[in-house]
Amino acid sequence: MADSNGRGKPHIALMAFPFASHPVVLFTFARMLASAAPGALFSFLTSSQSLASFSKTWRPENVRLYAVDDGCSEVMVNVVERIGLFIEAMPGNFVAGIGAAEKETGGVKVSCVVSDGFLPAAGEVAEGMGVPWVPLWTCGPPSLVAHLRTDELRRRVGVQEQADPTKGEELLHCIPALSAFRICDLPMGILSGDIHSGFSTLLHRAGNKIPHAAAIALNTF
Template identity: 40%
Template sequence: MSTSSHIAVFAFPFGTHTAPLLDLVQRLAASAPDVKFSFFSTSESNSLIFSGSKADDLGNIKAYNVSDGIPDGHIFGGNQHLEAVGLFIKATPDNFVKVVKEAEEDAGVKISCLVTDAFLWFACDLAEEIGVPWIPFWTAASSSLSAHLYTDEIRREIATSERSEQTLALIPGLQGLNINDLPNEVLMDSQESPLAHMLYNMALKLPKATAVVLNSFEEIDPAITTDLKSMLKKFLNIGPSPLLAAASKKPPSADKDECLSWLEKQNNASVVYISFGTVISPPPDEIVALANALETCEVPFLWSLKDHAKKHLPEGFIDRARNNNGKFVTWAPQVRVLEHGAVGVFVTHCGWNSILESISFGVPLICRPFFGDQKLNSRMVQDGWKIGLKVDGGVFTKSGTINAIQYILSSDKGKAISENVRVLKEKALDAVKPNGSSTRNFQELIEIVTKSPVQ
């Protein structure tokens, strides 16, 4: 392992992309203490993800700020998030290249490898230019990665027929998938949005990558794993990270609202846990429908709901829930909650990190997808892995949500779903054992990342 290795890490500073990338880098840095890691993201993103760390606690990782592309005094229009993404994309790659030079001067060592969010396809060209490996990290499931890699084939297939109700037969492991379950960026013209353009270019560049890395495990989708291994130089599943974090004895996340002590008072596998991540809140009518369903089912629930969304709850619902084993928090220590035996089902937006956490601790899911890969994820949860349900019609209604909760918690078919997720959890546990597939893949990744390029 060379002390001259200097790894540049490029983050995509939106949604839940940056934290999983930092988790990966911290694992690599701990395994290669003599290697320097420079972590590049926007100042806002860095201040958030490094907020719990002091600068001198980062060891061989150093954070650098890159421009977010937002002009001084800029006033955002209607969709601030999409506009911010577009401005950031427009600023790449110059914003990264500029700061890389600063990091090389600080370290006294040239960059020897690029580890980047897979979205940042320009890193492929940069890595070729400076003669170093490019390791893109895909932060979602192998199924959505496959969909993006087959973008041209999918577009050709749907161009000649009606899109509605059409199913795909061309992607190994995704036969029978409905077109409408695909991420919108796969279906839209690549010039329609900066993100669609970025993802299309990413799909063209990934086969050139030295290795493509996922926070997943090979055994979750064997057919997709085999196919992607044939399309990419190296396809390395190195997760699930929740199981690795649990095994690493990291200090537990805070529990200021005492979720765990509340769970201790509930029966085994009885609690409905509800969370839609850090970005999403369901529409007001769906919040009402979900609340009414919980009240009708008379089940204990733990609901992570932002303060601004509570105003949409039915009048008096919070007080009635508090008296009938319902608990509201603005934030929950999700991994610790899902790990608790009292949780019987997880109601979720179906983001990949949430799915992995649910699988890691054997909790069935009820899915209400919103955007991106979430529709495809929910289809895999219900029909691929058979570890949960998508709510009827893809939105919360009172009757549909009641049916889903009762199906999971009370029916014989629900018991089969619980068994399926238990089996998948065991496969995940096997993958992270000392000779498991994810452990072997991670060792291979360390060798690639720390090998100095030929000068």
């Protein structure tokens, strides 16, 4: 039971990747959770630029917004550079954001971390705090399986110039959950494209981290 200051209440920190539609999707999820659990606190963390896009959108009273450092200076940089800088700023920016959220809520400690599925830093933060991590994967189960099995796919099929270009149309029978898909259907960054880019590396790390999550929330359409 929570005391008069709210200590003892469930306090969920939601960490959003501040690019494309990711923060909006996680914010929608946060509103749904907060409406279903009015007795819990929800702290939504992402960059200030991202927050500005929906800060005036209706949200339940138990959802609070917190800006985290995006790693960018005052100098304008392109999206690819901004993504790289944000990745470099993790997990320290989220740790600082959680500290601010706990202070503003009167010392109510975060008891669960929810994040975009490809933010392994969120799992690391949750692990360091000794609380559950629940990643949200919005791209559908096949995409999740592909990233969970990246190492196996690279070993079986080959990467870039090591792969046989004539086998792109072959079905992925080696991975039962992907047996209806062709090798060429795999997302860029797994076998083809720049597998060493910051984002590809982030997804690879996420695929290795997600199996350690307490649960996974995902679309099933």
